[in-house]
Amino acid sequence: MSRTVWKCVLSALGLFGLIVLLRNITTEQNWRNHILAPPSEVQNWIQSSNLTGGLPAFTRSRSFCLHPDQPPSPEEELEERELLDSIDWPQPPPGSEPPTWSQTSDPAHSLFTIVPSKNGQGWYVGDQLEAVVRLHDFEGRPKRYGGDLLLARLRNAKYKAGVAGQVLDHENGLYSARFPLLWEGSAQVGLTLVHSSEAVAVLRRMREKRPDRVYFSSVFRRGNRSEKTECNVFLPRDRGPLCNLTDPRSGAPWYCYKPKTLNCDARYSHSMGGYAKNLISKKEALLFKRGKNVIVPIRASTTDTINVLPARTGSSSRQTDPVMLATSGYYYQDSWRPLGGVPMGRFDGASAITRCLTGMLVYMYGDSTLRQWFEYLLSVLPDVKKVNLENPKKSGPFMAVDSVHNILLEYRFHGPPIRIQPVMVSELRYIANELDGLTGGPNTAVVLGIWAHFGTFPLEVYVQRLRHIRKAVLRLLDRAPGTAVVIRTANPQEPRRAGSLYNNEWLMLQQDAVLRRMFKHVNVMWVDAWQMCLAHRLPHNLHPPRAIVKDMVDMMLSYVCRNGTRNYPYS
Incomplete structure (x- = not known):
């Protein structure tokens, strides 16, 4: 059964030298956080960073039609637009040709380098560590645009310690990761390519244009008669009359196709129907190869480990350190230790x-x-x-x-x-x-x-x-x-x-x-x-x-x- 007809869905829209260069950039750039922390706190860090300027305004067109019986108020429209604009994800340059698989992000060809400590005096508890990632494609060429999803973590196996890092996208194939240093001893950087920018583009399209890729069903029953029909948040109306099962109090939209012989009020049960198949092309399927370009570690160019010394007197506090502000806590001896609050x-x-x-x-x-x-x-x-x-x-x-x-x-x-x-x-x-x-x-x-x-x-x-x-x-x-x-x-x-x-x-x-x-x-x-x-x-x-x-x-x-x-x- 085809599930491609959706009337209310619209179309959406050396390394060290590089590090030195990055640390002295003064031209205005767009950075996007990968939101490993409350966005407002990350935003404060972005605005205070010497590697970035202001973020430009972005206008996002609506990707689908809202439930017609529950139109949002002007205030809700504004909130939604600002919210979705604020988490917009970098995309390939406009007008660029779709890349071949060999031109997509390859973690095996990519490397990260730990930025030397300030003044070469080593790292101390309370400092922050920075690493820079340069992504390459499968032919070994540097990527020239961003949008990849990377996750970062700092850990110590001996102390069973770990903390999440923040990843910033320079939108030119370069990424920066920053970590708060919260324990003494060794700290090992881990950086992982979760999805390439090309895979993210596919995921974005799926989210906006194929909300039917998981579908549901309901059984309608009256006495000895029963019928099962398909249900979802959206259903194309040209495939039959609909039962509008939108919740009258909360306004949450829900529809089922009307049974042929029963009324809509005979709905008896709900269940998952299944997963839609054949959603992507064979070429796109190459972007989701486990162990190849999905959740694959990125290697360090030299070392991935540093030694952290005891805290210095007068070290920066959580109130003034944006990286600490964006970190909710860390693990030590396998126990979660929240920061603040x-x-x-x-x-x-x-x-x-x-x-x-x-x-x-x-x-x-x-x-x-x-x-x-x-x-x-x-x-x-x-x-x-x-x-x-x-x-x-x-x-x-x-x-x-x-x-x-x-x-x-x-x-x-x-x-x-x-x-x-x-x-x-x-x-x-x-x-x-x-x-x-x-x-x-x-x-x-x-x-x-x-x-x-x-x-x-x-x-x-x-x-x-x-x-x-x-x-x-x-x-x-x-x-x-x-x-x-x-x-x-x-x-x-x-x-x-x-x-x-x-x-x-x-x-x-x-x-x-x-x-x-x-x-x-x-x-x-x-x-x-x-x-x-x-x-x-x-x-x-x-x-x-x-x-x-x-x-x-x-x-x-x-x-x-x-x-x-x-x-x-x-x-």
């Missing part, structure tokens, strides 16, 4: 968690990466008993209660789009609506994690959903200011060539930036899953391993107990 407690046993959560109602709304938190708490709290609601193992909803300590834990999946096994329509709840049903208060914690199922849609869809959730959060905080609201960010996943077109780091990174900006001025707390996963020594996974989940939950519990009335051990 609420101190992180170590909840290493059931008693510590119970003391924190006694008398608490904890509501978790989101995807399966947040379900991990519910499952973790259930596994370490012996007095918390899961209420058997006979719901599907993966979709829930789930509830657990400790009647002795008056603890309630609840997890519920967010509403469509969700890629999941069949679930009753009656259990499809939108987060905004659920938040409106909460009383809130000092005994209530709300945890949100919504990102993984929106990567196949234009960003406007994600913005619209987050906007409704944000409004509901503000209403909750207005009527119950003592409510703790915690948001889990996106995280990188394991390398899967086939999965790159449906979930990948570039899509997740863009969503992560949108999420942070949408809630920038709201009184919420953040669990920076992106930096936590990037800094950790364990391999990336869409569902992080238990060791990282523990630190995420510990960070969340630290927020819940931040008012000091609940005693627990600080690190």
Whole structure:
């Protein structure tokens, strides 16, 4: 069945010498951060850097038509335009010919070099380290434009230490990575080409023009009769009449093709339909070869390791160092250490968690990466008993209660789009609506994690959903200011060539930036899953391993107990 007809989708739019040259550039350039930190903080760094000038204004045309029954207000239109402009990604020069595969980014031919320390005096704790990357193509020629996705990490295997770096794109084949130096001893630079700029161009086109590459279905049932039809955020109207199943309260759009013999109100269940095939050409498929140009380390030209000396007296503080400002924390001895904000407690046993959560109602709304938190708490709290609601193992909803300590834990999946096994329509709840049903208060914690199922849609869809959730959060905080609201960010996943077109780091990174900006001025707390996963020594996974989940939950519990009335051990 062809899924290419989409009426409401529109068309979108030596090395050391190089280092010395880069450090003395005075002409105006465009840099783009790869958003490993809150964008506003990175922006401050960019503006203060001697390697860049001001960022030009950028006008972005709309990539798809909004739901006709829910037109955005002028203020929302402006917010959306500014938000999407702010995370615009560098593209190949206008009018350039599509490159052949040999002209695309090749990590094997590319190198990075560590920039010598200032005044040649070595590096100290509190300083920052810089490395410069020069990308080449498969024929060994230097790339002349940017747009590649690189991830950077600094680590020490002995101390099980690690911190995420920031990558800046000079849009000429050169990239800079900067790291805060946070521990004594060795520090090894790791730089990885995740996707070439040419692959990113394909991913961008897929996001804007093929939101049908993951599709869904619903069963409609009346008595002994049942029919299954296709469903999605967008459906072409020339293939049949539609059931408009848009949520009347939150305005979240959803459509199914109308059954031939049943009415739209006979919708019974929702499930994932499948993945669209044959989305890209054979030539484009060469851009997604695992081990060749997808998530491949870049080698150092000389050394990739430095030695960090103890901090000097009067070293720069977090308040003035932009790289430190953009770093939410780091790992040391396999424990996450946040920088600034609420101190992180170590909840290493059931008693510590119970003391924190006694008398608490904890509501978790989101995807399966947040379900991990519910499952973790259930596994370490012996007095918390899961209420058997006979719901599907993966979709829930789930509830657990400790009647002795008056603890309630609840997890519920967010509403469509969700890629999941069949679930009753009656259990499809939108987060905004659920938040409106909460009383809130000092005994209530709300945890949100919504990102993984929106990567196949234009960003406007994600913005619209987050906007409704944000409004509901503000209403909750207005009527119950003592409510703790915690948001889990996106995280990188394991390398899967086939999965790159449906979930990948570039899509997740863009969503992560949108999420942070949408809630920038709201009184919420953040669990920076992106930096936590990037800094950790364990391999990336869409569902992080238990060791990282523990630190995420510990960070969340630290927020819940931040008012000091609940005693627990600080690190």
